[in-house]
Each structure stands twice: as C-alpha cells, then as structure tokens.
C-alpha cells in the first residue's frame with residue numbers, strides 16, 4: 175500500500191495526481207508521498223495549483239497504481255457510463271478496472 | 274475586539290463595551306449589547322430606547338441567524354448603530370446592509386475596494402427589507 | 416412565458432459581474448476555497464468527481480426554444496456536448512472549467528437564464544407542475560405564483576445563510592405531478608368557499624436521510640399575502656432551524672421536533688407581525704406577471720379524433736407519452752429522455768436542438784422539464800403528433816415508456832457525484848434493458864434510484880426505490896417498495912439486506928414477476944403492493 179495525493183486542477187477542475195514534482199492527469203504517474211501528503215497538499219492548495227487535495231491509499235499491482243477506493247478509481251478513469259469521455263476511450267473493458 | 278472598519282452613519286460612535294443580552298436588562302446604565310447567534314433579539318424590544326449600539330456576532334459566516342436578528346430590531350424601530358462583528362466577509366456585506374447593519378467590524382479586514390464594489394453591486398432589489406431601498410415591484414407599479 | 420423587463424435584466428447582469436469578480440479573486444488568491452465555495456454554490460457551481468459541474472436554473476421547468484438552443488450551444492462550446500436534466504427540473508453540465516464559468520453565466524443571461532441559487536443553503540429554484548397551463552385539471556396556471564416567489568427569493572438578504580437548502584414547489588391541479596408534499600414548502604393553489612383563490616401551504620416535507628411528507632400548516636393564505644407568509648415560514652426556520660448537525664438542519668426536522676402545531680403557531684405570530692410591514696408586492700405585480708402566461712393561442716375548432724394509429728410504434732407512443740390537453744384537438748406530449756439502456760436525463764446538444772425545433776414549430780415555442788427527467792411539449796395539435804413522433808424517433812427520442820419500468824429516475828451517482836456511495840446509472844441501464852421488453856405488460860411502475868442517502872433520485876418516492884450504499888468499499892444496493900410522490904404520497908419501505916449490482920437487477924425482476932403473478936384486474940404495481948403487503952415480496956426476494 176502506498177500513499178498518493180490527488181485533487182482537482184483549480185482552473186479547469188480536471189482530476190490530477192501528484193507525481194512528486196508536479197501534477198499529472200494520469201494516476202499511473204502518481205508517486206508515493208509517504209507522510210508528506212498533507213504538507214504538499216497545503217502548499218499546493220495555497221499555490222492555487224490544486225483544489226481539494228487529499229491523500230489516498232493505493233496499491234501497486236501488475237497494471238500499475240490502483241487507488242484503494244472505487245471513488246478514486248472512477249476519478250482516475252472517468253465516468254464508467256461514458257467511456258468515450260474517459261481517459262481510455264479506446265478500451266471497451268476499461269470499466270472493469272474500477273470494480 | 275476587532276476594529277470597526279466600515280461605518281455608514283454620521284453620529285458619534287458609541288465606545289461603551291457591549292454586554293450580553295441576558296445581562297442587559299439588569300444593567301440599567303448599559304447602552305450597548307452584543308447578540309450571539311442563539312439569542313432572541315426580541316428579548317431586547319422592551320429596552321430598545323436605552324440602546325445605542327447593537328453588535329451582532331457572526332462566529333461563522335455560514336450562520337445567518339444574525340441577519341434575522343438585525344431585521345427584527347429594525348422592524349421594531351431601533352435606529353441606533355447595528356454592527357456586524359466576527360466572520361464577516363466582503364461578499365456578505367451587501368445583504369447585511371439590507372438587513373439593517375450600518376457598521377462592520379470584521380475579524381479579517383476587508384479590501385476597501387472590494388467592499389465599495391460589493392455595496393454598489395446591486396442596481397435594484399427584488400424584495401423589501403430593513404433598508405430604505407424600494408423593491409423592484411414598487412418601481413414597476415409606483 | 417415570463418420575459419425579463421429591464422430590471423430583471425439588470426439584476427442578472429449584476430450577478431454575472433459579481434461572480435466574474437468573485438472568480439477573479441479566487442484565482443488571484445484573495446479568496447480561500449472555504450470562502451469561495453458558498454459563493455460558487457450560490458451560482459450553481461460544484462466541484463464534482465471529474466470537474467466542476469454547473470447547474471442551470473430552469474424556473475418552474477419552463478423553457479422556450481431559444482433558451483434550449485442556447486443550452487445546446489453551451490454544451491458544445493463549454494462542455495462535452497451534452498447536458499443532464501435533473502429531478503429538480505434543472506439542467507447540469509458535468510465538465511465545466513472554473514475560468515469559463517462567468518462566461519457561461521453571461522451566455523445564459525443573454526437568453527434570460529441564470530444559475531442563481533441552484534445550490535447552497537438558500538431558497539432554490541422553484542419547481543411547478545410540468546403540465547401547468549395545459550392540464551385540464553388545474554384551477555389556474557401555477558407559474559405566475561412561482562415567478563412571484565422566484566423574484567422574492569432571488570438575493571433575499573435575510574435568507575442567504577440558512578441552516579440548509581430550501582425547496583419550494585407550486586401546483587394548482589388536483590393531481591400532484593410535482594411531488595409537492597416532498598418539498599420544504601409545498602403550495603397548492605385552491606379556491607375557498609367564497610370562491611377566492613389562495614394557497615394551501617404545506618411545510619416540512621423532504622427526502623434525504625429522514626424522508627417526511629409535509630403537513631398542511633395553513634388551509635388558505637390569500638393570494639396577496641403569500642410572499643409575506645413564505646417570509647414568515649423562512650424566518651422561523653432561519654432563526655430556529657438546527658445548525659448543530661447538517662443532517663438535522665432541514666426544515667422538516669424543525670417542524671417535526673417542534674410539532675406542526677407549534678411551528679404553525681410561531682409562523683402565524685411572525686406572519687401577523689410581517690403583515691404590518693407592507694412587504695407584499697401589490698396585486699398589480701401578480702397581474703403583470705400573469706399577463707406573461709396567457710392562455711395558449713390554440714384553435715379549439717379543429718378535429719378531435721386520434722391520429723392514424725397504423726404504425727404500431729407510434730400508436731404505443733401515443734398511448735403512453737401523450738396526455739389530454741385542456742383544449743380540444745390538442746395534447747400534451749412527453750419526450751422520454753430514457754432510451755432503453757440509456758443514461759436517464761441525458762440529452763446531447765443535437766437532441767436539444769431537435770427538441771427546440773419541435774417546440775418552436777408545434778408547441779407554441781414552449782417546453783417543460785419534468786422532475787422525472789423528461790421534456791414536455793405542452794401544447795401540440797393532435798394532427799401534428801405523427802410528425803413530432805417521427806422527428807423524435809429519428810433522433811433517438813421516440814421511446815414510448817412514460818411512467819413505465821423504463822422511465823427510471825436516476826441521479827448521477829458515483830459516475831459523477833462526489834457525495835455518492837454507489838453508481839446509479841449502470842443499475843438503471845441494466846434494469847431498463849432487462850425489463851423494457853415487458854414494459855407494456857407491467858404498466859405504470861415508477862422506479863427511482865439514488866446513489867446515496869441524499870436522495871436526489873427520489874428513491875423513497877418510487878414504487879420501487881433503489882438506494883446505493885457503500886459496504887466496506889463495495890457498491891451495494893438497498894431495495895425499497897411502496898413509495899409514491901403524488902396525491903397518494905407515501906414513503907417506500909426497505910425490503911431487507913442489500914444486493915450487489917447483479918443482485919439488485921435480479922431483485923427488481925423478482926419483485927416485478929411477483930406483481931405480475933398476483934395482480935388483480937386494473938392494479939398497478941403500487942396497488943398490488945399496498946394490497947398484499949411486504950411479506951410476499953420478502954419471501955420472493957429472500958425466501
């Protein structure tokens with residue numbers, strides 16, 4: 175289990191993940207924040223690069239990083255009922271990953 | 274106590290310390306009172322003529338009970354200073370003004386430019402409240 | 416329908432300017448998120464799972480074609496080509512950028528629309544009967560009263576930080592099509608024995624965690640005192656509603672804890688006081704608003720016969736999706752936004768344009784959004800129904816399932832909503848696919864799904880209700896039976912332990928099968944449930 179940091183881009187609202195240096199749209203890029211998540215979140219919130227940043231648990235498995243809670247897996251992918259608008263529009267089975 | 278940052282009346286400010294609603298009736302020499310969110314503003318109606326300053330505390334900007342308290346006092350004819358104190362944000366002062374507040378002592382000072390813009394924001398108003406502004410329905414029908 | 420005068424235009428313009436300024440201050444760092452949040456919410460802007468979401472007000476559900484076309488344009492230009500019609504007769508966009516939100520509000524203002532008070536702890540958009548002005552069973556058109564209250568509640572200075580959100584519905588018909596008694600204030604326009612119009616006022620209904628049906632607190636408020644009466648109801652609530660616990664802050668809890676009699680006594684005292692202040696708009700203002708809602712200019716002299724029923728698909732649509740109009744030769748047509756297996760309430764920009772054009776051509780340029788997430792063409796000639804249906808069918812909007820098993824209400828759920836516990840839409844899609852083929856046989860069956868206890872999907876009021884819960888991180892669904900929102904308002908009862916996604920679809924199939932095997936002539940699902948009770952359903956589900 176690793177700790178990763180996520181939130182939404184203040185200007186666009188897009189779901190973003192903390193890579194260790196910057197924010198990425200892809201959960202796969204997220205980096206383990208260890209115990210520093212809250213400090214980074216506070217700094218990044220204050221710098222207005224993110225809104226509502228929070229730390230979550232994630233598991234590193236064969237396919238990459240998998241957030242522990244379904245809500246964050248749906249955030250990582252996009253709406254399961256509109257995969258065409260998700261981050262994996264070409265993969266009809268992408269929705270299986272969230273369950 | 275936070276400073277009065279904005280005062281929209283010309284009489285001399287009252288500097289007396291405000292006492293609680295509960296103790297005001299007994300303290301016959303007091304002329305300033307402080308209303309907390311749970312207080313009943315109507316408890317003050319029998320002693321209104323003694324009052325020169327009413328502070329209404331907003332411990333959290335999300336708690337709008339003080340807005341009703343202010344209007345109730347104005348509706349009863351209170352004409353002294355009505356001061357909003359506490360977590361008073363610039364985006365609320367226009368509504369507070371309409372409820373009868375005429376001075377503001379926010380915990381965190383307001384940007385004067387933003388405060389001026391906020392008070393001038395609304396060209397008209399839709400409903401009657403404690404200020405003198407004529408509602409739009411009155412303008413429509415004279 | 417109501418049109419803005421220069422005062423209304425100026426007020427909405429001021430609101431756009433205010434929000435532009437607030438957004439600028441947020442982006443420049445003068446406002447914290449904590450401070451900005453209530454401000455953006457008062458303009459309908461949420462932060463949801465994937466982006467910001469903007470909820471646009473459709474006052475009492477009424478739109479014209481120009482407005483719907485603008486909503487389509489906004490969907491394309493600022494969102495991802497679609498919108499979601501909600502159970503409060505509004506529309507939501509799911510992919511909004513904060514930096515563009517003020518521009519969207521300006522676009523809305525250009526067609527006399529706004530997002531004012533579509534969220535936040537204030538008086539929300541006022542809802543009304545979607546058949547207003549067209550139904551044969553109404554006393555008067557309720558919308559002028561809703562508009563009067565819309566203006567009164569807009570930027571009301573005393574009620575900008577209520578304990579919780581506040582929803583008002585206005586109806587004037589015998590049949591309650593707006594779930595009026597499940598609102599914070601429900602108003603029914605009535606006539607007193609002297610023949611005068613007035614309002615029967617119900618206070619303290621709602622869904623959510625603690626669903627309640629609003630008690631009647633006053634049988635008759637004269638029409639020229641209704642604003643004052645509402646002000647009294649709100650003031651008592653603002654002063655005494657609970658603020659210590661978010662889940663007990665709605666007015667229904669205050670009314671329940673005080674008791675309806677005590678709450679009413681407090682309102683009456685406040686009302687008597689407020690009456691002395693002259694805060695009520697004059698009768699002339701109501702008359703001015705009423706003039707915007709004239710009787711529709713329909714020709715009552717035409718043919719009254721049904722259109723040619725040669726095409727069985729059209730005949731089915733005619734039977735399910737049209738209702739009698741008060742003017743001979745006309746009908747009220749409901750466009751289902753529930754295609755089989757589709758996403759309830761979603762419409763693409765293209766579909767919105769098709770609907771707008773039909774409204775312009777065939778329905779006096781008027782449309783209604785319903786709380787069941789469908790769209791109504793309120794004033795159509797029967798002779799035009801075939802052409803309307805063909806155009807709808809070509810756009811994927813011709814589904815004939817109004818009030819049937821496929822006409823499912825579903826909230827956005829965990830696919831979009833940050834408060835959700837479970838997804839609603841996939842469950843709706845699977846039930847729709849599984850049971851739509853038997854829709855005609857099943858008849859009226861209102862199925863409603865919420866993704867969490869907030870009950871935006873009105874699950875308590877469904878003949879069958881489904882509530883998504885989180886069971887140790889896994890989506891789980893509770894089943895409720897026996898709710899209804901109409902005149903026979905009742906709250907659904909939970910059947911027992913919840914189900915997983917496959918299980919809930921199977922459970923709905925079982926409940927429906929039991930109904931089909933036990934129903935007596937003419938009984939709807941709800942009637943059979945009320946007659947035979949919960950026990951046989953439990954047996955079928957868990958036995």
Ligand code: SF4
Pocket residue numbers: 826827828829832833834835836865866867868869870871872
């Ligand atoms: S019921 Fe819950 S999940 Fe559904 S839209 Fe409302 S808050 Fe979101």
